[in-house]
Every structure is written in structure tokens, then in C-alpha cells.
Amino acid sequence: MSELLQHIINMLVLGATYALLGIGLTLIFGIMRVVNFAHGELYTFGAYFVYLIAMVLGLNFFLAVLFAIVAGCLMGALIELVLLRKMHGADIDTTMLIMIGAMIIMQNGEQYIWGGIAKSVHSPFPQTPISLGPASISWLNLFVFVTALALIGAAYFLINKTKLGKAMRATFQDSDTASLMGVNIQRIYMATFALGSGLAAGAGALLGPVYVIAPQMGNIASLKAFAIVILGGLGSIGGATIGGFILAFAEEIGAGYISTDYRDAMGFLIIIVVLLFRPTGLFKRVERIG
Amino acid sequence: MRRILPLLALVVAASIPLWIKDPYILNTFVTTGIFIIAAMSLNLLLGYTGQLSLGHVAFFGIGAYASALTSLGFDVTLFGKFHVVHEPWPVWTGLVMGVVVSGIFGYIVGKLSFRVRDAYFVIVTISFAEVVRLVALNWVELTQGPLALTNIPPVAATIPGYGTFEFYSKTSYFYLVLAVLAVSYVIISRLVHSRTGRAMIALKQNESLAVSVGIDVTSYLVVAAVMSAGIAGAAGALYAHYLRIIDPDVFLFVYTVTMVIMVVTGGKGTLAGPLVGGLIFGFIPVISRSYVGPELQWIIYGAFMILIVFVLPEGIVPAVEKWFAKNKKQDVSASPAHVQRAS
Numbered sequence: 149m150s151e152l153l154q155h156i157i158n159m160l161v162l163g164a165t166y167a168l169l170g171i172g173l174t175l176i177f178g179i180m181r182v183v184n185f186a187h188g189e190l191y192t193f194g195a196y197f198v199y200l201i202a203m204v205l206g207l208n209f210f211l212a213v214l215f216a217i218v219a220g221c222l223m224g225a226l227i228e229l230v231l232l233r234k235m236h237g238a239d240i241d242t243t244m245l246i247m248i249g250a251m252i253i254m255q256n257g258e259q260y261i262w263g264g265i266a267k268s269v270h271s272p273f274p275q276t277p278i279s280l281g282p283a284s285i286s287w288l289n290l291f292v293f294v295t296a297l298a299l300i301g302a303a304y305f306l307i308n309k310t311k312l313g314k315a316m317r318a319t320f321q322d323s324d325t326a327s328l329m330g331v332n333i334q335r336i337y338m339a340t341f342a343l344g345s346g347l348a349a350g351a352g353a354l355l356g357p358v359y360v361i362a363p364q365m366g367n368i369a370s371l372k373a374f375a376i377v378i379l380g381g382l383g384s385i386g387g388a389t390i391g392g393f394i395l396a397f398a399e400e401i402g403a404g405y406i407s408t409d410y411r412d413a414m415g416f417l418i419i420i421v422v423l424l425f426r427p428t429g430l431f432k433r434v435e436r437i438g
Numbered sequence: 439m440r441r442i443l444p445l446l447a448l449v450v451a452a453s454i455p456l457w458i459k460d461p462y463i464l465n466t467f468v469t470t471g472i473f474i475i476a477a478m479s480l481n482l483l484l485g486y487t488g489q490l491s492l493g494h495v496a497f498f499g500i501g502a503y504a505s506a507l508t509s510l511g512f513d514v515t516l517f518g519k520f521h522v523v524h525e526p527w528p529v530w531t532g533l534v535m536g537v538v539v540s541g542i543f544g545y546i547v548g549k550l551s552f553r554v555r556d557a558y559f560v561i562v563t564i565s566f567a568e569v570v571r572l573v574a575l576n577w578v579e580l581t582q583g584p585l586a587l588t589n590i591p592p593v594a595a596t597i598p599g600y601g602t603f604e605f606y607s608k609t610s611y612f613y614l615v616l617a618v619l620a621v622s623y624v625i626i627s628r629l630v631h632s633r634t635g636r637a638m639i640a641l642k643q644n645e646s647l648a649v650s651v652g653i654d655v656t657s658y659l660v661v662a663a664v665m666s667a668g669i670a671g672a673a674g675a676l677y678a679h680y681l682r683i684i685d686p687d688v689f690l691f692v693y694t695v696t697m698v699i700m701v702v703t704g705g706k707g708t709l710a711g712p713l714v715g716g717l718i719f720g721f722i723p724v725i726s727r728s729y730v731g732p733e734l735q736w737i738i739y740g741a742f743m744i745l746i747v748f749v750l751p752e753g754i755v756p757a758v759e760k761w762f763a764k765n766k767k768q769d770v771s772a773s774p775a776h777v778q779r780a781s
Contacts, residue, residue, distance in 0.1 A: 183557045231744065240556055241490050245702060245747050248695060252740030260733040367691060371568060374561045382557060409576040416565035416572075420550075423562050427554050 150282030155400045157280070159393065161289045162400070164296035167392030168351040169369060170376030171303055171385055172344035178383030179320045179340045181240060182232060185247040187348050188370030189254035192363065194220050194349030195356025196258060199267050209272045213295065213353045220349020221342040228341035233334065251366070259363040266360035292354045299350050300389060303343070307385065312339060320383065348373075368412055375415035379422055381429025391430075394418075444623065447713070451616055455609045463724070464608045470720025471615040472677050475622050477700040477712035479669035484698070485706035486630055487662050488642035489552075493563030494670060495694040496547075496570045497540045501671025502678035502688055503574065503581060505529075505536035506590045509679075514579045529593050529679065536675030537668045544667020548660040555645075564691070571689035586685035593679045611680055618676060622669050627709055629665060638662055642707075692736075699739060703746050705753025714754050 169191060176184045194216040201212035231250055235243050273287035285293075307313040318326035319336045327333045352369070359365075376395050380387020395415055403411040422429065458464055480494045509532035513523045551562040574581045581587065593605040593614060605614045629635050637658045641648040649655055678684045696719065704715025719739070726735050750757050 177557070183560065234748070242747055242751065244490065244557075244560065245698070246744050248698070249740040249743035249747070252692075252695065252743070253737050256733040256736040256740070260731070260737070371564065374564070378558070378561060407576075410572060413569055413572045416569045419561060419565040420569070423554050423558055424550055427558060 151404065153281070154283040155404050157283055157285050157289075159396045159400045161285070161293045161296075163393035163396035164293050164300065165351045165355050165392075166372060166376055166396050167389045168296055168299055168347045168354075169373040170380065170388035170392045171300065172347035172351075173373040174377045174380065174383055174385060174388040175307075175316075175340055175347075176344040177377065178385075179316060180232070180337055182243045182247065182341075183240060184344070185244065185370060186227065186250040186254060187344070187373050188366030188368070189251050189258075190220055190223060190345045190348040190366075191352035191355075191369040191373075192258055192361070192366035193223055193254070194352030195361040195365065196262060196267075196352075197349065198353045198356050199262075199269050199361055202269055203267070209269075209357075213350075216353035217299075217346050217350045220352075221346035223349070224345025225338050225342040227345070228338045232337070232341065236333075236337070251370070255363055255366060262361075262363065264363065266362040268360045269357040271357045288358060292358060296351070296354055299347065303347060304385070306343065312336075316340060372415045375419045378419050379430055384429060387429055394430075444709075448616075448620055452613070455612055461608055464612060466720060466724050468608060468612050468615055468680060469677075470716055471612070471619055472673050472680065473696065473700065473720060474712055474716035475615070475619050475673035475676070476670050477697045477704075477716050478619075478622055478626055479666045479673065480697045481701045481706060481708075481712045482626055482629070482662055482666040482669070484701055485708065485711065486635065486642065487638045487659055489555075489659065490560050490698075491563045491663075491666075492560050492691075492694050492698070493547075493565070493567030494666075494697055495689055495691070496563075496567035497544060497667040497670035498674035498677070498693065499567075499570065499574065499686075499689040500543055500667075501536035501540040501674030502684050503587070503674075504539035504671065505532035505675035506587050506678040506684050507580070508532035508535040509591050510587060510589070512580055526591075529591050530595060532679070533593065533672065533675045536671045536678075538671075540671020540674065541664050541668035544664045545660060547667070548663030552656050552659045552663070564694075567689060567691070567694065571686055574686040574689060581686070584685060586683050587678075588683050590678055590682045590684065592682065593676075605679075615676055615680075618672055622672065623709065625665070625669070629662075630709070634658055634661055639707075696739075699743050701753075702743070703753055705755035705757075708753070708755040708759075711753055711755045718754075 169187070172190075173184055173187050176182055176187075197216035197219050198209075198212045201207050201215050202209045227250060231246050232243065235246060271288045271291075273291065275286075277284040277286045278290065305313075307316060315326065315331045315336050316339065318329065318331055319333060319340075323333055326336075348369075352365075372395060376391040377388055378391075379394055380389070380391035395418060398414040398418055399411050402414040454467060455464060458467070476494070476498050479497070480491065483489050483491050483494075507524070508527050509529045511524050511526035513521075515521050547563070547566055551559055551566070554562060575583055577583070578585075593611075595603050595605070603610075605611050630638070637648070637653045640651075640653060641655050641658065645655060674688070677688070700715035700719050701712050702715070703718060704711030704713065722738065722742075723735055726738060730738070746753070
């Protein structure tokens with residue numbers, strides 16, 4: 149029983165960061181119709197940025213996390229401007245190839261700059277975990293969980309309560325009509341990509357200190373983000389949030405009760421099973437491709 | 439012209455070992471040839487049916503493992519009680535098994551994943567490749583996991599009355615790869631010019647129209663997937679017996695990316711595309727390795743890929759064909775016959 153409780157606590161921490169990854173990816177797909185293969189690289193970017201600020205420059209850890217999110221947004225805006233702006237209206241395969249190119253460049257760039265040896269970030273939190281009855285949670289994990297929830301909340305607020313969010317939702321529903329109503333589509337695309345990238349960088353900035361940081365960590369993050377987004381239905385923000393927690397749950401349970409070797413396989417099995425039986429995702433009925 | 443060109447290319451390719459003696463360059467030709475075969479098989483799906491399979495390396499790796507395991511033998515216990523022992527078989531049966539097993543997986547994956555399209559299809563195929571990689575990594579009893587399958591025997595052919603010939607030298611392996619490449623080329627060429635091929639192209643151009651005129655889309659897609667997987671399996675089997683060591687890294691996503699870059703650069707949906715793209719990307723490492731490290735080389739790959747999509751979205755071969763066609767048209771417009779017709 150205490151084991152299960154511990155799994156649930158781990159699931160919540162992991163799930164909140166997975167949800168961040170998933171929301172970013174699903175926004176970009178929903179609004180721009182771009183399958184962002186570089187998503188995991190922005191996650192890696194966020195993690196390395198924290199390392200740069202907190203460990204190399206020796207500045208405050210919390211400042212490093214904040215800077216990483218801002219830097220992720222700027223990086224996303226830059227990618228949109230350089231690589232995607234000219235490709236509006238191109239078919240999905242074309243932009244996908246571009247993003248795969250971007251992924252290769254970013255990943256090998258990280259490898260070139262930081263080398264292949266994994267880096268670790270020391271958090272300013274005390275090492276002794278907080279005891280919750282039979283289970284426990286470390287201070288760092290609690291910080292990760294709370295910050296991730298705050299970021300998810302901020303994303304929801306931005307999308308649902310602000311003017312920019314309204315324009316984004318309008319573009320998502322029908323970009324031509326939104327454009328006729330005076331929405332600057334190019335600006336929306338840039339904002340979307342920046343927001344999605346910032347969320348991915350945030351997930352990386354939070355999980356980087358929990359694990360170690362390596363150039364290849366983005367591959368598995370991208371694939372997990374795809375799993376989450378498919379689980380929730382491509383383009384569904386609520387679906388991606390719940391999808392993040394479901395994936396984390398499946399991984400925790402799979403690792404805890406089946407085999408730790410196949411922990412990372414859970415996401416792919418979920419993708420395959422969901423697409424075979426409910427291709428539109430668990431929570432969405434609006435759209436179906438194919 | 440269209441018939442002569444491939445034959446000419448074959449003759450030129452066959453003469454390569456006669457004038458290139460540098461073992462490193464010859465080695466590059468062998469591995470490039472293997473990847474060209476894999477890229478040709480990917481082109482069948484990506485170029486002719488329009489389905490971007492980003493899990494193609496799974497078939498390559500399955501072919502490699504199936505062939506290696508058939509010729510090495512294995513001894514596994516399934517579900518804790520069924521004991522399966524396989525004695526080593528001759529190597530050529532391994533190659534056949536590589537194609538067959540890969541083709542069977544192509545059938546299963548095709549049957550299941552062609553229910554979805556576009557982004558969904560891409561992600562299902564990637565997931566499949568990742569699951570296969572994790573199985574190869576973790577089913578240590580069968581695959582040795584990260585320790586790799588070693589001492590894979592070289593390909594040997596026994597000709598009655600002449601004894602056994604081992605494809606051990608680079609030159610002999612070059613001809614073996616060239617032969618498989620030529621056979622694959624002919625198979626793909628026959629397929630795309632057949633009724634099946636026309637159906638595939640029809641559904642790439644307009645799937646709902648193809649369905650409405652009675653083309654059974656899924657079954658044609660599955661045919662393409664099986665052929666494609668089988669050929670990729672052959673390439674993987676050749677790879678395993680050439681390197682003589684195979685580990686789960688053979689399933690890495692970067693290999694799929696390499697194949698995709700080859701196809702897209704050369705020109706998807708053209709027979710010559712994967713050959714041209716494959717040669718370019720097979721030899722970029724040879725040229726660049728004296729100047730830059732592996733990371734920068736990959737960065738060049740990525741930049742090249744983006745550049746191609748921006749500048750030559752259809753690839754090199756269609757661009758060259760278009761250029762020739764344009765020149766021909768200009769010749770025609772300058773001829774008197776054209777002037778007469780115009781007047």
C-alpha cells in the first residue's frame with residue numbers, strides 16, 4: 149500500500165512535467181499543423197540553460213529556471229521566424245522534415261557545446277525528504293510539482309482569459325476566418341511556437357535537476373510528448389494535461405509492477421493501443437484524420 | 439534512354455573495385471550500397487504511396503537480427519517453460535529469413551498502422567521502431583542486449599562441384615551488395631509500373647478519389663509495406679553479415695533519418711532518387727571527416743535537409759528531369775515544324 153502511495157506521488161510529479169511537454173506540443177500542432185520534432189530539443193535546451201546559469205555562472209537556481217523558460221520562448225520564436233514562417237500552408241510532411249533537420253542540428257549542437265558526458269545540477273534544497281506517512285517526497289520534487297502546476301495554470305490563463313489566447317483559439321478553429329477578423333496570423337503563429345517551446349524548456353528546466361542532463365535526453369522526451377498528445381487527441385489542451393498524468397501513471401505502474409526495463413516502452417505501447425482503438429485520442433471526438 | 443541509363447549505371451558501378459583499391463573508400467561504397475537499398479525500400483512507401491514511415495529502421499534492424507540469429511543459433515526460454523533451441527543454419531538461409539521475418543512484420547505493422555494517416559501514421563511507425571529497439575535491448579537471452587551479437591558468420595555460398603565461396607573480402611561483398619541492389623531496383627521498378635504501382639500513385643495523389651473508383655487502398659498499402667519491409671530486411675541482413683556484429687543501436691532513429699534524407703534529397707517517388715541521394719549522403723562523411731567531427735557532420739546533414747526542403751522541395755532527380763524537359767521544349771519551339779503549326 150505504501151508502495152502504491154509512493155508511486156502515486158512520483159506519478160504526480162512526473163505527470164505535471166509531462167503535461168507541460170504535451171501542452172506545448174499539442175498547441176503547436178493544433179494551431180500551426182506542425183509536427184514539432186524539435187520539441188524534445190527545446191526540453192534539452194531548457195535543462196542545459198539551467199545548468200549554464202546555475203552551475204557554470206553560479207547564479208541563483210530559481211533565477212536559472214525562470215531564465216530557461218524565457219530563453220525557450222525566444223528560441224521558439226527564432227525557430228518560427230527562420231524555419232517556419234516561409235512554410236505556411238506547406239503540407240505536414242514538409243514542415244516535419246524541416247523540424248527533423250532542426251532537431252538534428254540542435255541535438256548535435258548541444259553535443260558539440262557540452263560534450264557527451266551527462267551533467268548534473270545541484271539544487272538548493274535540503275537533501276532530507278518530506279515524510280508523508282509511509283511515503284515521502286523530496287523538496288526538489290515538490291518544487292518541480294508546484295512550479296509545473298503553476299506553469300500549466302499560466303498556460304490555461306493565457307489561452308482562455310487573454311486577448312492573445314482568444315486570437316489563438318480563433319486561429320485554431322479557422323485560421324482564414326480569424327485572419328479576416330483582423331487577427332495577425334503570423335504573430336499568432338510566432339506566439340504559439342514561442343509559448344509551446346517555453347513550456348517544453350520549462351519541463352526540461354524542472355526535470356533536468358531531478359535527473360542528469362545529456363544531449364540525447366530530448367529524443368525520449370519528444371516521443372513521450374507525442375504519446376501524451378495522441379492520448380489526449382492532437383490539438384486538445386485539456387487532453388494533453390490529463391494525458392501527461394496518464395503516461396506518468398502507466399510508466400510508474402509499469403516500472404513498479406512489471407519491469408523497469410520497459411519503463412520507456414509504456415509510452416509507445418500506449419500510442420499503439422490508443423491509435424488502434426481510438427485514433428482521435430481518449431477525450432476528443434471533433435476531428436479525425438484518415 | 440530510360441532503359442539504358444540504369445544499365446549504364448550498373449556497368450559503371452560494377453567497375454568500381456577495378457579502379458578503386460583504397461579499402462576505406464571501398465568500405466564506404468559497401469555501406470552506402472546497403473543504405474541505398476534501405477532508402478529504396480523507404481521510397482516505395484514515402485515516394486510512391488506518400489506515407490511517411492519514420493520507423494523504417496525497425497525493418498532494417500529486424501532483418502539484421504533475424505539473419506544473424508538464424509545463422510548463429512539461439513537458445514531461449516519463453517514464458518518460463520517453453521524451451522526453444524535453434525541450431526545454426528547456413529548463412530544464406532539467414533538472409534532469406536531476414537527478408538521473410540521483416541516482411542511478416544511489415545504485414546502486421548501495415549495492417550495495423552494504415553488505419554491512420556498523416557501525423558498519426560508517422561507517430562505509430564516511430565513507436566513501433568522504439569518498442570522493437572527496447573525489446574532488442576532488454577531481451578538479453580535472445581539478442582545479448584547491449585553486449586551485441588558477435589561473431590556473425592560472413593555470407594557463404596556453396597556451389598555444387600566448385601566448393602564454398604565466402605564473401606569475406608570487401609570486393610566480393612561489394613558485388614554481393616550490388617547484386618542485391620540491382621535485384622531490389624528491378625523489383626521496385628516492376629512493382630511501381632504495374633497495376634499495383636499505379637494504384638499506389640493514385641491514392642497518393644487523391645485518396646478519396648482513388649477509393650471512390652474502387653481501389654482497395656488499404657490492401658495496396660499493405661502490399662507496399664510488405665515489399666518495403668522485405669527489402670529493408672535484406673539490407674539489414676547484408677549489414678549484419680558485413681559488420682559481423684550487431685547491437686540494439688541499429689534501431690536508432692538517426693538511421694531512419696539518414697534514409698529519409700537520402701530519399702528526399704534524391705527525389706521521392708523516382709527510381710533514381712534514392713541512388714543519387716544515397717551516394718551524396720554516403721560520401722559526405724568521407725569528405726567531411728577530415729575537416730570536422732561527427733557532431734558537426736550531423737549538423738551539416740540537418741542543415742542540408744532543411745536547405746533541400748527550402749530550395750529543391752522535390753529533390754535532385756525531378757529537378758534535373760525538369761531542366762532537361764525544359765531544354766527539349768526550347769529545341770522544339772525553335773524547330774520549323776512548330777513554326778508551321780503556329781502559322
